[in-house]
Structure formats: structure tokens, C-alpha cells
Amino acid sequence: MQAGRIYLDNCVTTCPAPEVLAEMQPYWEKKFWFPGTFISTGESTNSLINKAQNTIAETLEASAQEIHFTSGGTLANNIAIKGLANAYKQQGKHIIVSVVDYPDLLTNAAYLEKNGFEVTYLSADSEGFISLEELKSAIRKDTILFMTTAVNHTVGTIQPFAEIKAILESADHKIYYHLDAGQGYGKIPLKVNELGIDTMSISAHKIHGPQGIGALYQRTGTKLAQLIHGVKRVDNLQTGGLSIALIAGFAKAVELTFRDFQANTAYLRELSNYLLDRIEKEIPYVELNGPRGEKRAPHNINVSIDFIEGEAITMMLDQKGITVATGSACASEGLKANYVLMAMGKTHIQSHGSMKFTVSRYTTKAELDETVQALAEITQELRNRSPLYLAMTKEK
Known part of the structure; x- marks a missing residue:
């Protein structure tokens, strides 16, 4: 067995693009210098960081000085959430999040609750969309922060950004808005x-960049209380050292991803769509979790x-060199029911029977065909051992 021969767990991490690896190599070997002034080595690194900031900023229609490099998306989330909460706590200590958000957001919310903040948790509907009516009702005079996940990490639901923005801006005071866009x-x-x-927050390794580097967008004029203290090497929010090679690789990954953004996402x-169609045609008693079409991530x-x-399907596919996920990669340890699916109204059985397939630009239809064939065979084998399935087929 060749581990990861067919890799369909791209929501967790992606393989670095060959161009990214090539871009990083000189910074491992020769251009390892930290930024600085008055000397050529430091100025060279300054130039790289400025270029990388510009590359990312252009994709967001932001300015370069609003982009801060961090050692990953999780740290970017921590810097933003704790930074916003502590910077504006004199104006209020009420925060809004949803029960289907990414663990980074929920664990930060729990931490803030233990430290004097009050948190309102919005519910979600059967497709994973947060309740906009609850959001409207939850806003109070002391609400200072709303945070959510752009694309749900379990079912791919894209939250309704325009409606959220309108609700937050209709409040009679400023409510800061943090988005986990990993x-x-x-x-x-x-x-x-x-x-x-x-x-x-964004992360390089989700777009065929290197692991260990991310970025935080901070709107000009938005204050963040300092989370990490120490000497500034690369950034004032995450003090200390950051890998220059990883920043170079991140910028190259962004460049490749957005070179033809529409073609990439269309693919x-x-x-x-091809995978879902094949699964639904080849395997009976399958239900899609989350919305169909343009309302889910591609x-x-x-x-x-x-x-x-x-879990059984995942392990049996793994024995064939096919990597997939069951439920959420961040919540499936210990064979617990997936909290996102449960919040969407799924049963424990549906949650435990959930499978997540996430593709990348390197995925091929031939790989998907092989995956569906293996999935169909494994499904039938396991169902033949299932008393529930056998009882149902006998009744028919």
C-alpha cells in the first residue's frame, strides 16, 4: 500500500505545489536572513516580505500594510479574537459566534467566557447556515464582536456574507467582525x-503552500491588544522569528491559486459535482450533508x-491507499458524533456514517472513479455485516 496515493482530505492540508518548493529552496540555503535596514541582506528580506504582503493583499482588495504574517491560521485566529476582545472590552463584553463554527473560534469563545465575557451561540439550519434572525436578536448595546467561519469546515456551507454585513451595520454602534477564511x-x-x-485569518497549506505559515488581515484603524510579546523580527503582532522561506512559499502559492482563479475554482x-453524482448513482442510501450547488464550497x-x-470506511479506504475523512478532522477523535452535523439536526447514526471528500487542483477524475468503485465495494461489504441493513432488506 502506498499511503496517500489518492488524497481526498484537502480540507486538512494540501500537497505543496512544485513551484512553491522551488521558490522556497534558496531561502533555506542562502537567503535565510531576517529583515533589516542599511545592509543588503536585511533589505533583500524586507523586499521579499513587502512583495508577499502585496501579493496577498491584491487578492483581497486590501492594502499591503493590512497583511500580517503568522505561523498559521490558528494563531491568526487567536491574535485577532483575543486582540479584538481585549482592545474593546471597555465598550462591552458580549460576543456572538455560532455552534457550527470552526474549533478555533469556539475554543476562543470558551476561553473568553472564562475570563469575564458573555457569549451568545447562534444555531444553524439543516444545511449549516447560521440563523440570521438569531443574529439580529442577539445584538445588544454591549456587543463588541461577531465571528464566524467563511466556509464550514465539515460540510462546505458558505455563510451569507451580504446579509451578515447588513445586520451588523444596522446596529447603532460598531460591532467588530472576524472571519476565519481557512x-x-x-x-x-x-x-x-x-x-x-x-x-x-488565512493559511498557506490549504492552497498548496507550505505548512507553518498563515496571515491575518487587520483593517486599518482596527485595534488589537497585543497577544504575543517580544522582539519584532518580521511582524509586530507575532513577534519573534518567522520562516522567510515559508513566507516566500506562501506568496508563490497565492500567485498560483489566483493566476486564473475562476478556472481553478470551476475545476x-x-x-x-462529478464525485457526488457518481456516489449517488453507485451507492444507495446516501444523503448529502449541506447545500447543493453554489452555496457550498467547490x-x-x-x-x-x-x-x-x-471510521470503518475510512480505514478500509486507507488500506487501498485512498485518504479521506470521516466527519470533521478536528472533531472525530474518540469516535464522537460530529458537532456540526449534530447541530444541523443529523442523528448520531448519520453523523457516524458521514464521509468527507475534499478535492484539489491535482485531483483527477480517474482518481475519483477508483475511489467510488472502492467505496461501493467497501460499503456493500460492511452493510452485509450490518444487522440494521440486513433487517431493512428483509422487510423489502
């Missing part, structure tokens, strides 16, 4: 002024397969 950046258009957001949509297909456990 699953959305490079998959859907994200223009910061159109969205009306104040901070947004992802074509692949995921790379994500999540289905519940009745009568069997997703």
Missing part, C-alpha cells in the same frame, strides 16, 4: 471591503452513508 481563501471570492470584515466544482463533498460507520 477553508474559503482560494476557493471563493473574499473581498474585505465587500464583506465588511475587520479581521480575517474544483466540476470535480466535486472542493467539499460530505455524505452520510446509512447503516455503517464512517
